[in-house]
Amino acid sequence: RLAALRQHMNQQGWQACLVPSSDPHLSEYLPERWQTREWLSGFTGSSGTLIVADSQAAVFTDSRYWAQAEAELAGSGIALFKLEGAAVSAHVAWLKALNVMTPQAQLAVDGAVLALAMTQSLSNALAAENWTLVTSHDPVDAIWPNRPAAPLVPVYEHKLPHASTPRADKLAALRQALISKGATHHWIATLDDLAWVLNLRGADVDYNPVFVGHALISLDSATLFVAPGKLSADIQARLAADGVQCQPYEQALPALRALPLHARLLIDPKRITWGLREAVPAGVAVIESINPTTLAKSRKTDAEAAFVREAMERDGAAMCAFYAWFESALGREHVSELTVDERLTAERTKQPGFVSLSFPTIAGFNANGALPHYRATPDSFAVLSTPQGLAAQGLLLIDSGAQYLGGTTDITRVWAIGTPTKAQQRDFTLVLKGTLALSRARYPRGTLSPMLDSIARGPLWAEGIDFGHGTGHGVGYFLNVHEGPQSISKAVPEANMAMHPGMITSIEPGLYRPKQWGIRIENLVINVPVAPSVTNTAPGDPEHGEYLAFETLSLCPIDTRCIDLSLLRTDEVEWLNGYHAQVLKRLRPLVSGAALAWLEKRTQPI
Known part of the structure; x- marks a missing residue:
């Protein structure tokens, strides 16, 4: 080739x-x-x-x-x-x-x-x-002989109650944003923006419920460019009722080239290709700014946040069922990294509203866990257990997530197989301290998300340790598991990366010992306003503006067997015990039998 x-x-x-x-x-x-x-x-x-x-x-x-x-x-x-x-x-x-x-x-x-x-x-x-x-x-x-064709999977609607904001309302808000920017037209090429604004979903991209298409939105019209056959007559009729016309995907570039010369086109230079920009007629005024939909969909509504919390409970129940089986199978059954993926996925598929995984499951044992984006394959995987006993002792990192009609999940946990060593407990606790530090942070509304990165890294930096990936990424609402504009990372801060209420972000510091083990402890959190302080001395004092805090959304125990208690402060222990109490309270009604017994055991206070 x-x-x-x-x-x-x-x-x-x-x-x-x-x-x-x-x-x-x-x-x-x-x-x-x-x-x-x-x-x-x-x-x-x-x-x-x-x-x-x-x-x-x-x-x-x-x-x-x-x-x-x-x-x-x-x-x-x-x-x-x-x-x-x-x-x-x-x-x-x-x-x-x-x-x-x-x-x-x-x-x-x-x-x-x-x-x-x-x-x-x-x-x-x-x-x-x-x-x-x-x-x-x-x-x-x-x-490229026999190059694959573009996907032709049917598009479907994201409906009530989960799609609580009507398509017409989203289009109206988008048009108001265009007017505020002095634009008459807007081109949407990014698939999550397209799916969000039209309340449509698809399966053209693995793990992301989106479909291949473009949209041209003006102040009085909207056109969706999508391959023929992907939209049913019923969906096309409902789109038309909201003022959205449909044309073949191949007509996207001709439509862009045919823009009237008086048009003022808003495009996002980070979310549009050079090929599309070249198609814009020379006389058309171009306004470069972030897609208004990117900002809007990052700020989940109260109704969406409620559905996300429900999805987290369902996801947590699935993990309880899996981990109960997993711990009972160790030393008694053949268990490998591949088995972990298969059994955990199987439990999630049983949950109401499940659609798909949100990314390929990472199950990395010992040295494999030190590879942040490792994935076991039938040709290369580690064995954890056989019917004769444990194949090895160490740490198992599981990073997994799912797409539900009411939200997207992404969670990482590390579990002890056998008895963890002192060195493993120390590393685990340092990462945990980073997760706790950022989870408990308060910050002024509008804080640029990269500025929060060092809070999670602080406990690791104090020991001369760091990790190469970002600390947190935005997460969509039954959309892409990686979503902008916010990013808790070492990225150069930009104005559009400001933190606002309703944004969902991951917190996932890590520590990786090449050829030994890897540790990452990840929860999803949502930005929530801090209630005004009655003493006027804590965050929330009106004199100092509005403050935000993180509400932890993910619901799954953290393995306390891996903790070196001598490294945790009293307030950190209290937070962890409080978190486990919430996990138990919210998941207990959804599990029974072995899953309930496992949940109660793993949420015992320390």
């Missing part, structure tokens, strides 16, 4: 080709048609970029995927470039090191799948090194 690409590059006069992990909608999880980087390189991680030159090639990815990439790229002739900073500067430095003698070297990339902001940044950086960005072709389409 690389040889075929290089031959095509030579024919076109390109000195290098860049293949991002992306599609025309800038999705995180890609429909098979656009899994181009994986098809060419064999690297299956969800984040990374491939660059191919005449005699060299490299995959650029961050620390979450280094071990995975090293294994999957072995023998391919593709080097691994370990990203520790900005991707664009790393790409340009790698290209510069090629010492291409052509006066004006060309880097080809499919502009239809490259974000506008990324294109602008990359083009400017290349120009300083006498490289030109060529974006007019899909470099791989000509060499």
Whole structure:
């Protein structure tokens, strides 16, 4: 495949080709048609970029995927470039090191799948090194025989009671946002924004209940571009009743090119591709700003938050049933990382409102748990237990989640198999302290989410320890498990990353000992207002503005066997005991038998 690409590059006069992990909608999880980087390189991680030159090639990815990439790229002739900073500067430095003698070297990339902001940044950086960005072709389409077609799974409606805000109300609010920005038209390409504003869902992307499409919204009309056959006549009629017309997916670009010259188009440079931007007529005024829907859907309504709490209870009940079986099976049955995935998924499917998993389950035992995005496969997995006894002792990390009609879940727990060592207990407790510290934080409304990152890292930093991934990501409402704009991470803060009531975010610090074990303790939390203080001295004092706090949503015990109590303060113990009391209270009515016995045992106060 690389040889075929290089031959095509030579024919076109390109000195290098860049293949991002992306599609025309800038999705995180890609429909098979656009899994181009994986098809060419064999690297299956969800984040990374491939660059191919005449005699060299490299995959650029961050620390979450280094071990995975090293294994999957072995023998391919593709080097691994370990990203520790900005991707664009790393790409340009790698290209510069090629010492291409052509006066004006060309880097080809499919502009239809490259974000506008990324294109602008990359083009400017290349120009300083006498490289030109060529974006007019899909470099791989000509060499990919039997390339998969775009998905054609039917679209369905997200209905009452879970979709509590009518589609017409969402469109009206979006139009008010356009007026405030001085815009007459708005293009939506990101699939979660599209699904949210139209109260529609699909299954075109694994784990995310979205469908492939575009939308053009004006002050008096709306058009949904989607493949024929994906919408039933009934759904089309209901869309039409709300002023939404439907056209074939292929008509999206022509419609963009046909915008009237008096139009003022709002686009989000981080959520639209260069190919779409190029289609905008030269006379149309372009306003670059975040999608209003991205901000709106991040702030869950009270009704949505209530359904999310219910989904968390259902998810917690499923985990109780699984863990009860799991602990009884250890040493008596064959249990592997694959078994964990199968049995936990099976319990979730029994719950009302279950739709799918929200991401591939990570079940990593000992050394495998030290790989943040590890996934067991039939060809490579660890065995935890046999009918003759434990296969090994250590720590099992399980990161899992599900999509329910009333919410999206994502939770990580670490469990002791056998007796944990003092070193394992110390590491576990340091991570737990980070989770507790941020879970208990109070902060002014509007605080930029990256500013909260150090609160969770503090207990680890005090011991000279850190982790490579972000501390928290936004989570959708029966939508993408990774959602913006907020991100508790080392990212450069931007104004749109401000924390507001209703936002759901993960808190997931970690600690990873390569080839030994990994620990991550993750809960989802929702931003809630802090009640005004009666003493006027605590957060909530009107003189100092509105404050927010985190309400922990996830409901599952934390393994107290892994805790070194000497490292916890009294207030931390009290918080954990209070959390476990809530878990017991809310899950007890939903479980029985062995699951109830397990729940009661694992929520005992310490």
